[in-house]
Amino acid sequence: MRLKHMAIIIGVAYGFMAVLPLFVGDVRFVMNILVMCLIWAVVASCWDVMMGFAGIFSFGQVAFFVMGAYCSGILAIDYHITPVLAIPIAGLFTAGMGVLVGLPCLKLAGPYVALVTFGVHMALQPTLRGEIGIALGSGGSVGLLTIPPIRILGYTFSSANIVPTFYLTLLVSLTCVLIIMFAIKSYWGTAFLALKDSKDFAMSLGISAFKYKLMVFALTSFLTGIIGAYYGHFYGVLSFRMLDMDLFSILMVMMLVGGLGHFPGAVVGAFLVVAGSEFMAPLGAYRAVAMGALVVILVLALPNGIMGFFQKRLAGELMQKCVKN
Amino acid sequence: MLSEDTILLLYEITDVIIAGLSTGSVYALMAVGMTLVYGVTKAFNFAYGDFFNMGGYFAWILIFGLGLQFGGYLVILIIVMPLMFAVGYGLEKLMIAPLRKREDWENKVMMLTLGLALFLTSLYTVVFGVRMKSLPPMLEGTLEVGQLVFAYQDIMIFFMSLGGILLFGWMLNNTRIGMAVKAVAQNPVGAKIVGIPKERIFASTFAISTVMVGFGGILLSQKWFINPMSGGTIMIKAWVVTAFGGMGSIRGGLYAAFIIGMMEAFVGWIFGMSYGIIALFVLLLATLTLRPQGLMGKGE
Numbered sequence: 001m002r003l004k005h006m007a008i009i010i011g012v013a014y015g016f017m018a019v020l021p022l023f024v025g026d027v028r029f030v031m032n033i034l035v036m037c038l039i040w041a042v043v044a045s046c047w048d049v050m051m052g053f054a055g056i057f058s059f060g061q062v063a064f065f066v067m068g069a070y071c072s073g074i075l076a077i078d079y080h081i082t083p084v085l086a087i088p089i090a091g092l093f094t095a096g097m098g099v100l101v102g103l104p105c106l107k108l109a110g111p112y113v114a115l116v117t118f119g120v121h122m123a124l125q126p127t128l129r130g131e132i133g134i135a136l137g138s139g140g141s142v143g144l145l146t147i148p149p150i151r152i153l154g155y156t157f158s159s160a161n162i163v164p165t166f167y168l169t170l171l172v173s174l175t176c177v178l179i180i181m182f183a184i185k186s187y188w189g190t191a192f193l194a195l196k197d198s199k200d201f202a203m204s205l206g207i208s209a210f211k212y213k214l215m216v217f218a219l220t221s222f223l224t225g226i227i228g229a230y231y232g233h234f235y236g237v238l239s240f241r242m243l244d245m246d247l248f249s250i251l252m253v254m255m256l257v258g259g260l261g262h263f264p265g266a267v268v269g270a271f272l273v274v275a276g277s278e279f280m281a282p283l284g285a286y287r288a289v290a291m292g293a294l295v296v297i298l299v300l301a302l303p304n305g306i307m308g309f310f311q312k313r314l315a316g317e318l319m320q321k322c323v324k325n
Numbered sequence: 326m327l328s329e330d331t332i333l334l335l336y337e338i339t340d341v342i343i344a345g346l347s348t349g350s351v352y353a354l355m356a357v358g359m360t361l362v363y364g365v366t367k368a369f370n371f372a373y374g375d376f377f378n379m380g381g382y383f384a385w386i387l388i389f390g391l392g393l394q395f396g397g398y399l400v401i402l403i404i405v406m407p408l409m410f411a412v413g414y415g416l417e418k419l420m421i422a423p424l425r426k427r428e429d430w431e432n433k434v435m436m437l438t439l440g441l442a443l444f445l446t447s448l449y450t451v452v453f454g455v456r457m458k459s460l461p462p463m464l465e466g467t468l469e470v471g472q473l474v475f476a477y478q479d480i481m482i483f484f485m486s487l488g489g490i491l492l493f494g495w496m497l498n499n500t501r502i503g504m505a506v507k508a509v510a511q512n513p514v515g516a517k518i519v520g521i522p523k524e525r526i527f528a529s530t531f532a533i534s535t536v537m538v539g540f541g542g543i544l545l546s547q548k549w550f551i552n553p554m555s556g557g558t559i560m561i562k563a564w565v566v567t568a569f570g571g572m573g574s575i576r577g578g579l580y581a582a583f584i585i586g587m588m589e590a591f592v593g594w595i596f597g598m599s600y601g602i603i604a605l606f607v608l609l610l611a612t613l614t615l616r617p618q619g620l621m622g623k624g625e
Contacts, residue, residue: 051432057435112568115565115609116609118557118561119561123606126599244554249440256436260436285451288451289444289447292443293444295439295443299436303433
């Protein structure tokens with residue numbers, strides 16, 4: 001997809017989000033959902049960069065998200081660091097962790113990478129809940145309960161004054177997504193794609209697989225950590241239950257709905273799925289069942305998601321026009 | 326003479342070793358199934374652990390749901406094994422076979438089976454509830470040798486899973502379908518040329534691995550519990566055993582399973598159960614860094 005098209009789709013999606021508070025600004029419940037849309041859009045996009053563009057089959061994105069959230073929360077609670085400072089520190093910490101996880105993954109083939117990163121996810125929960133986590137200040141099985149909200153120049157951004165908080169989230173989310181967009185369209189992004197499509201050829205052209213794969217890990221985990229930390233300060237409460245499979249599966253559905261490797265797709269997918277999953281709330285416990293089934297069906301029936309579907313239609317129409325002329 | 330405390334400690338260690346052996350034997354069963362399915366079809370099954378639970382739940386339904394009189398683990402096996410085979414065969418045909426034609430299908434399969442794992446996990450939670458279920462032991466009572474006490478159940482689990490593996494090995498080497506599976510693993514194109522129906526072999530292999538893990542589920546659920554959420558952990562364990570032993574090496578998988586079973590038992594005894602998965606993860610990272618092909622693997 002061209003940069004122009006990406007920018008248009010992102011612009012339309014975020015523009016639509018930006019005007020929504022005019023209509024539903026006083027309904028706290030809806031505004032909370034909108035904030036969640038914006039947050040998950042970033043996580044899903046990061047995951048998409050990792051899986052769809054770099055072709056690294058990482059299942060550790062939720063773990064990085066939780067790491068960022070916990071890191072910033074602990075910094076703010078135990079060390080009284082102001083959230084505005086704690087969030088970037090958490091991002092850097094998560095980026096470091098991303099590189100650390102990425103290092104062993106560089107030499108491994110697909111399923112092994114999936115296994116190592118999924119292992120990080122699985123090992124994080126007992127770590128946070130157990131003695132190691134408690135020693136670090138994770139609050140054990142209770143979690144973190146008193147994370148202070150973000151405060152800029154004496155103004156508090158919390159769910160009490162949701163509309164300004166929404167616009168701050170919009171700003172953060174849009175910045176992250178734009179960073180991802182430019183990264184994809186830069187020399188980096190081309191290098192990722194080349195490495196994914198033909199590793200040997202790309203390496204013979206002098207593209208270092210080592211360097212670029214580590215960069216992907218660093219970039220995506222940095223952004224995921226930042227948005228995770230932001231989530232922690234917005235929500236105020238963190239628990240290791242976030243590592244349960246619900247969140248994981250819903251993020252997966254977002255990516256698949258949008259289309260894996262069709263970048264702004266993940267953003268659109270996130271908006272659609274968060275809203276859609278609220279509609280599915282009456283299903284109760286069956287919602288998770290439906291989500292799992294949806295992953296299976298989407299992989300089978302709509303392999304390139306909405307974006308891929310429309311792109312194909314668009315390409316087909318262009319082709320017809322060319323033929324007519 | 327040894328002091329009283331030392332003797333007690335020795336007994337305790339023996340207990341831990343027995344526990345390690347019986348879990349290790351079930352891990353071996355699971356790892357062999359996994360090696361087989363990945364080695365032959367190159368499809369990575371994320372829902373593997375949920376098939377483990379499926380075996381346990383089928384047995385549970387038979388015993389408590391339908392009121393099958395106890396004493397019939399043999400009957401349960403006779404009913405559940407073909408059922409697991411049918412489930413595995415059907416899933417492969419329905420879901421994985423259509424993906425095989427697409428580009429980068431291996432990744433698609435991973436996503437699909439992950440979705441399947443989520444589906445099954447939440448389905449179990451909805452249908453059977455979050456609470457863990459337990460199966461009655463196959464054999465009650467204990468065997469006492471001097472002052473050492475062995476539960477019959479542990480001994481049975483050990484021998485039944487070893488028996489399962491041996492039976493499987495015999496099948497692979499001596500029956501027609503087993504040889505066809507080996508042929509497809511060695512050279513898919515060559516196998517097709519000599520008229521081996523590749524698609525059917527893929528589906529059968531997947532089904533056999535489902536049967537093996539389901540068998541493991543029935544055996545081990547008597548000792549642990551059937552936990553609807555545990556699929557991911559079990560899958561990781563089976564996969565670590567496979568990676569540690571070396572992909573595609575059945576003997577490597579056997580050794581690895583017993584080493585990991587022992588390690589888990591000892592880590593659990595010394596530090597507490599929750600450290601098991603962390604130790605497993607550390608072992609996995611060490612293996613992949615130092616010897617990526619595993620203990621007995623031949624490398625790529």
